[in-house]
Amino acid sequence: MRRTRWKRFAAILAPSIAAAAVLTVSVAQGALAASFFISGDTFKIAADSLTGKGLSVYGMVNVTRKGKLVPVTVTGVRAAKIDGLCLSVLFPIPVLGSYTLRLTGDRDRPATTRDMFFDVDQLNASEQSLKNLDIGVAAGSLTSGEVSPGDRDSKFFDPNSIALQSTAIAMSNLRVNAVAASLGSLDLPGARVSFKAGARECF
Template identity: 50%
Template sequence: MSYRSGRTRWKRFAAVLAPGIVAAAALGIGMAQGALAASFLISGQKFQVAADTLDIRGLSIYPLVDVAKKGTLVPVVVIGARRATLDGLCQSVVVPVPLLGPYTLRTTAGERSRATNLFLDTTSVSVGQANFDDIDIGVAAGAISKGPISPGDRDSRFFDPNVFAQQAVSATLIDVRATEVAVAASTFNLPDLDVQVKQGRHECF
């Protein structure tokens, strides 16, 4: 189903992500039974990514299963962008330090951060307002053409070309709050980059 120059409230959009998440969980069960093999390992540490605005040209959304080094299966929704522009970017991860308690590694960047072939492996996301242009909901993952698919994902046994996916020519997301297990990009340009390690919990949201 295709909508031209449409606008979609994120809550409705998130609702139709549910079948994809279920499919990702099913892939995880298959891997646990030996039917699938992990294509890469993640640390398993979740972290926060926030942005005041995220403008995407070439959007793809599809389910996958990431595998932590310890073998834990993590169903995710991959959000891909051929080109992305971010304002007010913040990334934070809390690390427990023996005897000292939690410390937060917090990274921020200024306006107009830019990325190409950006992939966010997401376990949860909320958006204050989401506007989509030329969106297709229910496209087969293997038929995605408007947005990118990571070559590593496409070659992985976790990638099901027939599974429920979504794509759009462009999207503007406002007040983004996401929990990630991995972020990758071909290029990432961050003006006014600031990295701090602070004692205690100083998360982005």
């Protein structure tokens, strides 16, 4: 198992982010057309630990309904076990102030998911390890990890852009700021949803 600190890993991710930025310029010049919309707001995902198989990381561009272009790094995992999962969204409500929507599960039973993809603004973890890491693979040639089905059909997806993949990943104290996420399946034992006044985000 190879170990990599996230500060170093972030430097590796830079080419994917740069590729997304190049796509942004192409869209601005009319070379590409937007294929989907996001709200543009970020939400937070936290976990005590995540272990998974089939990691993929590549650059992408999302678009808001107002036409704002948002370069992101897509992080995908084929199958994962997540301990202490928490997802939170902060809603500013006129007159009433801020409210927080939180999704959590049973801390004694891990969540399991398949075909999970995060469109990431920022990702941090205190510890992280990768197995059989490939850096520089073409995004259209990923084999250990996958491309999100929605991205593969998008004009924003460049199959020749740089990507990363790994056969297995383990992270602890995961903290993610994301603009979008998609999961093929999620099993969350003891799922709880709360909507309370104030800023009660996962981190």
